[in-house]
Each structure stands twice: as C-alpha cells, then as structure tokens.
C-alpha cells in the first residue's frame with residue numbers, strides 16, 4: 283500500500299492530515315480552556331453550571347493517545363447530501379482533483395481555525411456511508427479508505443473503490459484485512475469500542491430512530507452489547523438536548539459486566555450515561571435484600587399476575603363512605619351526603635389514575651361539591667375557598683379513612699406475611715398452592731428486618747409505581763434482557779414509559795427459570811408491544827469450531843434459533859480433554875498455565891461450587907487469578923469466572939472446567955445446558971474443555987477435538 287521508499291506517498295499525506303488534526307484539536311481545547319465566563323454571568327449558580335459544562339467540554343476534547351483521531355476516509359463524487367441536511371463545505375484533499383470531496387471519519391468532530399472540518403464525527407449523517415455504502419449501493423462514495431494504526435502510529439490503509447472505473451465488487455468482513463485484524467486483536471483490558479468497524483446490519487440498529495423501541499435477538503458474540511452502547515452514543519449526539527434533559531440508562535446483568543463495559547461510552551466521548559442492574563433500579567431506601575427465593579417462589583413473584591395482585595392490594599384499603607361529610611365554615615355547615623361521596627370514590631376508582639394522585643384529587647372533588655352547594659345558597663366562593671375547604675379537618679378525616687395512605691414496602695410486607703390478606707388480593711389470580719409458595723416462611727415484623735429477596739424488591743417497586751408514577755428516562759438500553767422476569771420487564775419499562783428502549787438478548791442464553799421464551803411477550807411486559815425484533819447472526823467473537831460445538835446444544839435449549847456464523851478467519855484452538863476425577867484440578871491448572879504462554883486474556887470458567895478449590899489450586903501454583911469484571915492487564919491476565927457471572931464477558935483463551943458440574947449447578951437441566959452454552963461461547967481464539975464426568979447432552983457425541 284505505501285508508495286516507493288523515499289518518495290512522499292499517500293500515507294505521508296494522511297499522516298500530515300493526522301498531525302494537522304491533532305494540532306487543531308489542541309487549539310479547540312485551548313480555546314475551551316481559555317473561555318472566560320466572568321463577563322457572561324454575574325450569578326454564581328449560573329457561573330458554576332456553565333463552568334462545569336466547560337470542564338466537561340475540555341475533558342471531552344482530550345486527545346486520547348490510544349484512540350486515533352480518525353479511522354476512515356470517504357471520497358465522494360460530487361457533494362454528499364445523504365439526508366438533504368446541509369453539509370459543511372468540504373476540504374478537498376490535496377491529492378484530489380475536480381469534484382471529489384474528502385471527509386475523514388473519527389470519534390469526534392475536529393475543525394480548523396476557520397471552522398472547516400478536519401475530522402467528522404462518526405455519528406454525523408455524512409459519515410453514514412462509511413458504514414453502509416457498498417459496491418451495489420455506493421451512496422455517492424467513490425472511495426472508502428480504512429486506516430490501520432500500530433501503537434498510535436498510522437501505518438496502513440486499505441481502499442475500496444465503490445463506484446466509477448475499477449470499482450471493487452467484493453466488500454464485507456471477509457474482504458477487509460483491517461477488520462480481521464481488529465477482530466483478532468487480543469482482548470486484554472476492558473471492552474473496547476468498535477466504531478471503526480461497525481458492520482452495515484449493526485449500523486442500521488445503531489442509527490435506528492429514537493422514537494421507536496428496537497429489540498435485537500443475537501447469538502453469542504454478534505455484537506449486541508457493542509451495538510447497544512454505540513446506539514446510546516449515537517442517540518446522545520443526534521438528540522443531545524432532549525436526552526440530556528430526560529437521561530439515558532444502560533441496564534446490565536451484574537456489576538462485573540457493568541465494570542467490563544463501563545469504558546466504552548467514555549471512549550466515545552459520552553461521560554454522562556447511567557449504568558445499573560435491575561436490582562439497582564428497584565433499590566428502596568428501607569429495604570435490604572438478604573434472602574434468596576426458591577426457584578418456584580421467585581418465578582411466581584416475577585409472574586405478571588403479581589401486578590394484578592398488587593393493584594388490588596394497593597386499593598384494598600379504599601372504603602365506600604357511609605356517613606356524610608359535614609364542613610363547618612363560620613356559622614354555616616355544608617353537608618355532602620354519603621351517596622355523593624360514594625359516587626366520587628367510585629369514579630376515582632374507575633379512572634386509570636395512580637393511587638396517590640387519586641388521593642390528592644379526592645379532597646378537591648369533595649370541596650367542589652361543597653362549593654356547588656355554596657353557590658346554590660347564593661354565595662360566590664372562589665378557588666381559594668375551594669382550597670380551604672379541601673384542607674378542612676372534616677374533609678381530611680374523610681380522606682384518611684376512605685382513601686388511606688399506602689406505604690409500598692409495608693403493603694408488600696403484609697402481602698407476603700399475612701395469608702388471609704394475600705388470599706383476599708390474589709383470589710382468582712393465584713391458586714392456593716401458589717399463594718402458599720409466595721408467602722414468607724414466617725411473617726415479618728418490620729420492613730427493616732423482613733427477609734426481602736430480589737424479587738420482593740421488584741414487587742415493592744411495582745407497588746410504589748401504583749401509588750406514584752416512576753419518572754421516565756429518554757432512552758434505556760436493556761442488555762441480556764432474556765433473563766428478566768415479567769415483573770422485572772415492567773420495572774424497566776416504567777423507566778422508559780415516555781421514552782424508548784433498545785432490548786438486547788439471546789433466548790438461548792436465558793439462565794433464569796423464568797427466562798423469556800418470546801420477545802413479543804417480553805416487549806409486551808416492557809410496555810412496548812409490537813416493537814420490531816431484528817436478528818444479528820454474524821459472530822465476531824467465537825471461532826468457527828467452537829461455535830459449532832456449542833451450537834449442538836441449541837436443539838435442546840432454543841430449538842427455534844439458528845446457529846451463528848463466525849466472521850473470524852482463523853479457526854481458533856479447540857480441545858476437549860478427559861481426565862481421571864482426581865487429576866482434573868491439576869490438569870486445569872496446567873491448561874491455564876499453557877494458555878498464559880500465549881498472548882491475551884485467559885478465563886477459567888467453572889461451576890460456582892468448583893471455584894473455591896480451583897482458586898486455591900491456582901494460587902498454590904503461583905497463578906493468582908483475578909475476579910470477573912476486574913480489569914486484566916499485561917501482567918495479570920488470568921480470571922477465575924464462576925459460571926453464573928460469565929455472561930457478556932469474553933477472554934482470548936477460555937479453559938472450561940467440568941461442564942457437567944456447570945449443568946448440575948442449576949435447578950433444572952434446560953437452565954443448566956443454557957448456562958453451559960454461555961460458558962462455551964466466551965472464547966475469542968481458543969477453548970480448552972477439561973472434564974472427568976461424561977459431557978452433558980449433545981456435547982457427548984464424538985468430535986474432532988475430542989481426546990480421551
């Protein structure tokens with residue numbers, strides 16, 4: 283690709299543009315730092331707000347040494363106008379002539395001192411053809427150039443001619459060595475962005491409209507998490523003001539996973555996105571989760587029918603008034619008869635209002651009736667009188683008995699402690715056996731000491747929302763969504779009730795007994811019925827032989843799903859080794875040692891029950907492992923991962939200990955096989971399976987990698 287030695291070639295011109303862009307970025311940062319807000323605002327609150335925005339801007343203008351300023355270039359024939367949106371005057375590259383317009387595509391926008399763009403943000407409309415244009419549909423692009431970097435230096439480029447004479451017919455992952463190199467790059471450290479190599483079908487999802495909810499079903503390693511995170515960055519760029527006001531949130535399965543992905547958005551310049559697990563979302567100040575439910579109880583508590591039980595329970599204290607309400611004002615008494623009060627209460631019960639809002643409306647309704655009487659008596663009361671009547675002691679007393687205040691935690695405590703109360707609320711919804719399974723073994727005395735479980739906390743969250751509406755964010759990305767119970771979907775759904783969501787998951791990786799069987803159903807629980815479901819099938823992580831081995835489990839765990847393909851060119855190392863039971867642990871330690879002799883991260887995945895023994899053996903052998911989610915470094919590359927925490931993570935080399943124990947660690951065989959499927963699909967370039975017990979399910983059939 284580079285020209286003859288000695289002569290300045292295209293690579294030199296590109297390096298010169300890189301150097302000039304760096305200088306321009308430094309100047310932009312210096313300008314931001316030099317901003318003097320002293321003259322603009324005298325008010326210290328405004329000044330503080332403005333200053334923090336400037337600080338953020340300065341931070342976001344940092345030149346990240348490890349992230350090249352641009353990774354691609356587009357040469358358009360003529361002037362690009364993909365959306366009919368105004369495009370800034372193009373800087374024609376020095377080696378271009380005629381009508382060509384050149385744009386460099388990078389992580390952020392950089393302009394020169396005249397305001398002309400040096401680098402275009404990858405999220406800008408004009409960058410879209412970088413991801414989507416093809417020989418079939420060039421979208422005005424004559425040439426697409428991808429840049430390769432080695433240790434921060436621009437060292438290579440790769441061209442695709444998309445139109446005009448000499449246009450290349452081939453494009454796509456197989457045609458790009460730079461993409462292949464990126465996919466093969468060792469995975470030490472936290473998750474990286476994929477902004478330079480987003481594929482067309484991924485880009486469609488990343489840039490889907492903010493107004494609709496999108497659900498993505500995808501086999502392991504197809505880039506769902508990557509797509510979700512890039513989508514957030516894209517939406518924040520495109521709808522900055524709206525989303526800054528309403529907020530965005532990424533929901534992931536556990537802390538280690540969140541820790542693993544937390545660097546991606548900052549690397550894309552987005553520092554202000556909340557990340558949480560579902561348990562974090564429903565955390566209640568008075569509740570400490572300290573118990574685990576049986577699978578049966580957790581399944582029932584997560585069932586959508588519980589929402590009906592709770593709705594009834596919240597309203598169960600409402601009574602129909604039997605006495606009139608008498609309001610004394612001055613020398614006069616105003617009487618609202620019981621039948622009118624009853625009408626008011628029934629009307630409020632029929633309306634689809636939050637319990638708390640209805641409680642607030644009740645005194646005003648009663649006051650209105652009093653005012654009508656006052657008018658009939660010739661008085662001319664105004665709004666202030668109505669407010670005063672609403673605050674009158676008699677009206678307050680009425681509200682207190684007729685529409686009592688409800689505390690969500692106390693209500694759920696009663697529901698789970700008091701069999702008669704539960705029976706009354708769950709009548710016709712839960713069978714008597716189901717009610718027994720839901721009840722705590724012993725009634726709880728107080729909210730503080732009750733044996734709350736994670737599923738109970740979701741019930742309290744639902745009850746709280748029945749009383750007062752949960753504020754909605756602008757956009758929520760829900761990753762590993764397949765594991766949520768219907769009640770958990772509802773909890774996430776109310777946090778995007780007026781916004782939209784990106785739902786990412788894989789039915790085959792559902793490892794909770796209540797894991798979703800259908801996205802259509804899940805989306806209904808989320809409050810986004812009928813949203814589009816897209817499928818990603820190109821795998822970027824798992825080598826071909828490994829995904830083929832893992833996919834043998836699909837007929838048992840998710841018969842409707844198709845096997846993923848692998849875009850990775852290298853076949854990967856794959857071995858299945860059988861050992862005597864008493865030799866297994868030593869063999870696993872040796873396999874870890876062998877894997878560490880290679881480049882990249884190593885994950886030892888084992889049944890949770892085996893991790894203690896394996897951890898001790900590793901330490902004894904001088905191979906002290908990290909915990910899942912802890913950042914791997916060049917010096918510390920081995921992680922011991924309990925199978926229940928492996929989801930979403932990846933390692934260059936995976937050593938998988940005793941598959942049978944992983945399956946047996948789960949309450950039922952299907953969940954066990956799914957857990958194993960997750961564990962088998964964490965490997966980027968090599969998988970070594972070691973076992974003493976027979977391999978479970980369809981894995982037992984002989985395979986070329988099999989060794990006895």
Ligand SMILES: Nc1ncnc2c1ncn2[C@@H]1O[C@H](COP(=O)(O)OP(=O)(O)OP(=O)(O)O)[C@@H](O)[C@H]1O
Nearest residue numbers: 476479480481502503504505506507508822823930
């Ligand atoms: N277009 C791409 N270019 C380069 N790498 C990619 C691309 N898409 C995905 N990857 C890489 O593939 C790996 C798997 O991606 P990711 O974790 O997003 O997949 P996933 O579908 O969420 O997997 P899982 O279902 O196992 O959680 C990551 O290392 C990611 O960076």
